[in-house]
Amino acid sequence: MPAPVIVATDLVKKYKDFAAVDGITFEVAPGESFGLLGPNGAGKSTTMRMIGAVSTRSSGSLSILGLDPNEHGPAIRSQLGVVPQQDNLDTELRVRDNLLVYGRYFGLPRAQVAARADELLEFAQLSDRAKAKVDDLSGGMKRRLTIARALINEPRVLLLDEPTTGLDPQARHILWDRLYRLREQGTTLVLTTHYMDEAEQLADRLIVVDKGRIMAEGSPASLIREHSSREVLEVRFGSERNATAAADLAGIGDRLEVLPDRILLYAHSGEEALAEVTRRGLEPITSLVRRSSLEDVFLKLTGRSLIE
Template sequence: MLPEQENPVTPVIEARSLTKRYGDVTAVDGIDFAVRSGESFGLLGPNGAGKSTAMRMIGGVSQRSSGELSIMGLDPDGKGPEVRAHLGVVPQQDNLDEELTVRDNLIVYGRYFGLPFSYLRPKAWELLEFAQLTEKADVRVDDLSGGMKRRLVIARALVNDPKILLLDEPTTGLDPQARHTLWDRLFRLKERGTTLVLTTHYMDEAEQLCDRLIVVDHGRIMAEGSPSSLIREHSSREVLEVRFGAQRNEEVARQLERELPGRTTPADRPLVERIESLPDRVLVYAHEGEAALEAVTGLGLAPITSLVRRSSLEDVFLTLTGRSLIE
């Protein structure tokens, strides 16, 4: 059974001045966002940015301190059970019953929703096929790999045919192959019309999965838009990464900041937009990375390694906050 389609113009999730405080600590600080039906929406930020707190409020398991929040037209603070009936939740940590088999985890979870066995037995097989776990149906969860457990958690979250799937750090701790397999399952859900809301601190994951996202830091929204629009707005076309050794990077960055600004490319563009010094490398933000590298070597500087690449969401975050997204 495919999820019922909602009006794509009307947000299925809408937050206005959403705030959550724990004593003197403000975890979510007056944020505004809206999620349309059928889109994949991301909350991107470092650990402790407020992403998981926002997800708990959306899921109706944590009450907001102030502001407004609507899920499918319902207030989760007053209509928690009704809201949760429309949601599937993939928590940050796997919370499967490891003593049960893979199939029984799905059936037992479905009983929490009051779903009958006549529905759950065929539904369990459908979800196991979707998660590529049919051959593991009678295996205890304790014997599954990390990637298999995450796929099972997602399958379990779909047992009630939710209209909205909340995923909190869905691929943390997985190897690259398992991450890509999980991404494929999420793409398939989106194609079926399920609205996806996910938190992540992996930039490549956000670029792969999200139609739109908000960048959150210290409980506040730093930027909002599609991955490509955020990169265009907040970073250069290309980035030159050069390494001179941990003892020289900062010194070289200061020299580049003195020497390179003001220079232009043959197309009369600024050669360098910004220079960022990190402990292990120097980032030179430029429209043409190769031209920037020529300018660096023209100063008599010989980097140990150099790399020219397209800008990414990590560069957006560095521009907005001045520190690495991965903590």
């Protein structure tokens, strides 16, 4: 088995009396797409900054590509690609020039950087915008350019912090396609997200994080099998009636969750659960049968929604 590219053991990051990361342990294998899933403030971005060798840990151990980031920050950063939560492109440079200038920071020859920039613009579907101003790009285009820039040094590991936050659905799917292609090429991806569908699409394996601690670990499918039912029935009776209606739904399915706007009934068959709701004479305003998701896993583990 090849050695892991990232090994974290009892990793802690404290700010005064607050532990943003509180003793997490995980490994990332070469070529794996590894996700950190959790709500805002869970400690995901703090973990990414430690992996990116730009924030020192308070305690525990961390190895990136066989090196300690507290001791070998520059050597590690030279082998990483980093896509921050907020785009930090140089708006005074044109699209292609952003790649050329960034590539020179790594000491790469001009000819190599130029060839690599053209390859990455094609990969990011931005070849026709090479001479455009950055401010003239859409949000999705800027995000793809940020990813292209992070790949200029042919990194062994690509770190993506909330890669699609703020993007419309079409832009998100285009970006997912680019990241999926990187997975196929064997690039190791480490991403944070609070979008369950993104984690399910991109992550081979993930950790569910809340309040700086790991709540669960595994592939998206295995986590859903372990912590949730096959299907979920969502019913709405109105915000004033949901709490009282929940008592009349007792015993239907495996378990029940009451949210402010809806009630979730977890069952092997959502249609059978809905039939039982109807048999009891209950008439929800709306009903929906769907497959269980990572949102349901997080709700069971923490009692809270991923997006609050």
